Amino acid sequence: MVDFHQFKQEVIDYSKEIGVDKIGFASVDVFGELKSRLQTQQEFGYQSGFEKGTIDERTEPVRLLPEAQSIISIALAYPSKMSDAPKSRKGERRGIFCRASWGRDYHDVLREKLNKIGSFLQKHFPEVQMKSMVDTGELSDRAVAERAGIGFSGKNCAVITPEFGSYVYLGEIVTNIPFAPDEPVEDSCGDCNICVDTCPTGALVQGGQLNAQRCIAFLTQTKDFLPDEFRTKIGNRLYGCDTCQTVCPKNKKKDFHNHVEFEPDPDVVKPKLIPLLSISNREFKNTYGPMSGSWRGKKPIQRNAIIALAHYKEQSSVPELIRLMNEDPRPVIRGTAAWGLGKIGTAECFEEIEKAMELEKDEQVVYEMKKGLEFQKI
Template identity: 50%
Template sequence: MYPSLKDKIITASQELGIDKIGFTTAAPFDHLKNSLEEQKAKGHTTGFEHPVIDERLYPDKIFEHPQSIISIALAYPSRIKNRPKSVRGEKRGKFARASWGIDYHHILEDRLQRLITFIKTECILEENLNFKPMVDTGELIDVAVAQRAGLGFIGKNGLLITEEFGSYVYLGEIITNIPFEADQPKENQCGSCTKCVDYCPTSALLGDGRMNATRCLSYQTQTKGYMPEEYRPKIRTIIYGCDICQEVCPFNKGKDSHFHQEMEPDPEIVQPVLIPLLSISNREFKEKFGYLAGSWRGKKPIQRNAIIALANARDKPSLPHLLKCIEDDPRPMIRGTAAWAVSIIDPKNIEILTFLNEKILKETDDETILEFQKAITRMNEAFN
């Protein structure tokens, strides 16, 4: 029965809105244990990962009597069909591709549930069939499951690379107690190419599929505190995520999939005008950006990143708005980042220097005081 069921699932998967599907055993991924422990010991993890390493490696620790894992991939667009209208003097930020369209977690959860429903319908007379669906917020390592299930190989950038869609895919999986025949894993095909490693602006990639995730710009755009000054110029005008290691990958050349309407980006949303973000309310942010995966940390990181993007663009029209942030924003980190930004945009403005010298006297947060001090020093040095 199960071989024929597998064939039916593969056939039905396209109708269910799944672009690629594979099957693997529920055997442990214990060959990754030393690597994960080493990465954690070196401080290369972000805290966004599932905290219990063994639960990431041993399916039987999170599911009773697992037999198989079904891995799925959905391809997402790499290009915007209609770019937003360009207005002279109006600077825009960018969300990385993985945050275009509706939050992919919801899309994947929908497809996984459709798949489970189909399997249950096909096995209506079977009892005690169990399923555990998950996306990247689950325990297992998506790329490891997908690689072993034959969907693609893990590149030097740590992403799954498929033949059809490159690395522009979302991944999800289902653990089940149905014993499906396993597909053949894919071996790495990067060869001597190191483009992703070479072009990574923070040297986050280690060259073997692993990374120091704390140095990844995608992670840095998602933190809630001050972004270390080292990373600020490197995000350019990106306000969420980073696509550089995907953009330079030869396997992604010409890959642009528009199969799912939910994933189509609204240009005005994923490339928003930056200045309005500085004063957007919580309600406005939720209404405008709440459906994006890039909104999951709330508006504060996006606003901080917008300030940094304006500084990187040397956007003088934003100065009154940044000074208003310093004057009125109740959050020290936003005030401090804005102080840094104005000192970058117009370092020889004596009125701004006077303003910063006045406002630093009202600050009580040590990190924020330091940001003001560095901004003031930068401006004083510019006059000398």
């Protein structure tokens, strides 16, 4: 007779040996509350489009593994602060990658940990069935972690752990081993509504309900023209947004450097903006490829860099923006550069936009050029 209580403790002990910061166990019952929330998101068009699977697949673990009897949830803490962060100054403006993109791609690091736990399970139970996921799987990492007692789901839609705040990466293994579930952590947001009130775009519709279409973290990853209303909100963000985490009282003084893989290279996560505009595909892959923030390629990041330079009204970027407006083969980059020149607003900027507009054939780019020229009236 297998003592699953004892084996559960062995799995916990092993997880600590391989550097897992927190581990919990959950049942495979239907995630009813999540299902209701996802249906609301779908009805109101709040989804990002990056979600995988149907609502049923995302809330019913047995659809993913018919013999499933429990879920193992793990969390790895990541840093909230970096030492020697370079300053953004006139002539050398810098952008910023969100904390979740610092260091090596967390998907790879968590998968390695989950694979080790999977091998440990298989060593003791050769016939074990498993399905592991990190972020891109059907199940909601947050919902699983909440049920497994890793933390509670805050109003900022992040799992908040007592130990590490919300600065944690999550992953899970669905398995047919019947581990006893852990107790959930009590929600302690209380009356605090700081994240909802502070969100730059009002993406947090209410506590725990996110309109992904308005979330800056999502918008920085889109590849098309950024809607006008968000261009003034994005600031110097190149990928992701940390506002709802940095304002959270539960994250005060939470800064953990438990994993060397997540340590940021300051010049990479806070890069100079102008050099980003001419970076080659090879350079981009070599420099940013190991980061999770590179997964959509360089175009969104370059578009965001142009918007950041416009935000700063950085005149030293004008020659490079003129080059992009006239020569770049990508309409989104040409048009955003034209808009950015108008936002910077020197006489040269407006003259160059007018000249380029005479030759431009793409209607969307011409529209952006006209918007750029509108800044003359402000």
